[in-house]
Amino acid sequence: xxxxxxxxxxxxxxxxxxxxxxxxxxxxxxxxxxxxxxxxxxxxxxxxxxxxxxxxxxxxxxxxxxxxxxxxxxxxxxxxxxxxxxxxxxxxxxxxxxxxxxxxxxxxxxxxxxxxxxxxxxxxxxxxxxxxxxxxxxxxxxxxxxxxx
Numbered sequence: 001x002x003x004x005x006x007x008x009x010x011x012x013x014x015x016x017x018x019x020x021x022x023x024x025x026x027x028x029x030x031x032x033x034x035x036x037x038x039x040x041x042x043x044x045x046x047x048x049x050x051x052x053x054x055x056x057x058x059x060x061x062x063x064x065x066x067x068x069x070x071x072x073x074x075x076x077x078x079x080x081x082x083x084x085x086x087x088x089x090x091x092x093x094x095x096x097x098x099x100x101x102x103x104x105x106x107x108x109x110x111x112x113x114x115x116x117x118x119x120x121x122x123x124x125x126x127x128x129x130x131x132x133x134x135x136x137x138x139x140x141x142x143x144x145x146x147x148x149x
Contacts, residue, residue: 005098005118008128009068012096016066025070025098030083034065034093065093072099080106 010022017033025031067088074080080103088095089106100107100115117129 006070008116008118009096009098013066013068025068026072029070029073031068032065033068065091067093067095069095069097069103070099071097071102074099074102077102077105 006024006026010024013020013022013033020033022033023031069083069085071080080086085103085106097103097107115129115131117131119127119129121127
């Protein structure tokens with residue numbers, strides 16, 4: 001609690017969708033942000049998405065969505081189904097998941113996973129640990145991070 005997860009997610013969403021109102025999903029459990037035109041995206045993020053995450057033939061043709069989950073209040077993995085968690089994995093976009101541990105089994109099925117861990121050092125200091133099973137994805141997240149904050 002209070003490590004900066006929601007702040008990070010909010011800044012990331014605002015950087016990607018500059019004209020979007022960003023709210024915490026603490027009570028809604030999931031917030032969805034989408035645009036249908038790539039011109040609404042920041043130029044840096046357009047380049048990162050086109051290069052790493054969205055097939056070139058789909059880029060600019062489909063809605064691009066970011067799903068921001070806060071799973072802290074869930075008691076069991078069964079509750080994920082009620083959220084529509086599984087349907088989201090089939091869509092083009094990015095999911096930011098706070099308190100992801102309850103969805104660990106579902107997340108293990110995904111081909112691309114990048115984990116960002118926040119450790120509180122003091123009231124004003126955090127250590128951020130970024131993990132990925134593949135160096136290309138790690139570099140993609142690093143680029144995204146550098147253009148987000």
